Amino acid sequence: MTVPIFLELVEAKAKVASIFPFCLGVYFSWYYTHQLNWGLSLMFFVAMLLFNMAVDAHDNYSDYKHATAKADEWKQKTNIIGVNHLSMTGIRNLIVSFVGVATVIGIAMTVMTGWPLLLMGVFCFAVGYFYAAGPRPISTTPFGEFFSGITMGFVIMLITVYLNTASSGLFTFELFWQVLLASGIAVFAISNIMLANNLCDADEDQLLNRKTLVYYLGKKGGLRLFVINYVLGYGCLILSVGLHYLPYTSLLVLLSLPLVIKNTRQFLAKQVKKETFKFAVKNAMILAVFCIVCIGVGTIANW
Numbered sequence: 001m002t003v004p005i006f007l008e009l010v011e012a013k014a015k016v017a018s019i020f021p022f023c024l025g026v027y028f029s030w031y032y033t034h035q036l037n038w039g040l041s042l043m044f045f046v047a048m049l050l051f052n053m054a055v056d057a058h059d060n061y062s063d064y065k066h067a068t069a070k071a072d073e074w075k076q077k078t079n080i081i082g083v084n085h086l087s088m089t090g091i092r093n094l095i096v097s098f099v100g101v102a103t104v105i106g107i108a109m110t111v112m113t114g115w116p117l118l119l120m121g122v123f124c125f126a127v128g129y130f131y132a133a134g135p136r137p138i139s140t141t142p143f144g145e146f147f148s149g150i151t152m153g154f155v156i157m158l159i160t161v162y163l164n165t166a167s168s169g170l171f172t173f174e175l176f177w178q179v180l181l182a183s184g185i186a187v188f189a190i191s192n193i194m195l196a197n198n199l200c201d202a203d204e205d206q207l208l209n210r211k212t213l214v215y216y217l218g219k220k221g222g223l224r225l226f227v228i229n230y231v232l233g234y235g236c237l238i239l240s241v242g243l244h245y246l247p248y249t250s251l252l253v254l255l256s257l258p259l260v261i262k263n264t265r266q267f268l269a270k271q272v273k274k275e276t277f278k279f280a281v282k283n284a285m286i287l288a289v290f291c292i293v294c295i296g297v298g299t300i301a302n303w
Helices: 003-009 016-033 038-066 069-077 088-113 115-130 144-168 173-182 184-200 202-207 213-242 248-269 273-301
Strands: none
Touching (some): 115 144, 144 184, 173 213, 184 273, 213 273, 248 273
């Protein structure tokens, strides 16, 4: 397996969906709670990336393994495993290795912090596994967008905040809701990556017997939700600044609007995986870069 094939197997281009909320968690902890633990944050960053890569590889693995006879052409000409004639055993071993290392790091962090991390970790592992496994994988249901957005956009940020505040006793039920609001821009951007994927794969999903959210909303309803999600994400950011959860420089993220609108219009015009899915990923990357830079500056300067 070459490096480019490996990166495609683990969908490296979508890893911004993990890094984005992680950075938000670090900034929120630093700015709002004035607590920061670089050691635990780094440990979580490594475990998070390994597990995220394992989930995406497992998604491709499960799609290939469970594809029906009708989808044989899709297996050989579209799925990365069939196209590159990859070893199923090798992929399975890679997944197990990544999950194993992430689990060891997670257990170590739980021992160092406390049981809340165990609960959040189990939730992430459960969603990660059932996202592409079991009799009815989450990715084939109408709940894929919700669980991808909440798990990656919110829970990753929540775990990051917990690791930085656990020793200070500042991690409370009130803080939980504050983090939920502050994570909104990441939650909706990440949810839109999944939604865009399902919009592009609407016909293919019918072939694979997947009844995603697009199946119930229809393409028109799915595209409308795609736009609404960005509006809600920006709204969460503005409200978080108003409530002083994030620094005032966070409002500079609004300068990303022209770029996001341009990409959104291009996606609304055509939903083709190889041509326009990239616009949802680009929007997430644009929002991630703007948030990491603009919120970061305000956090460091304490504005």
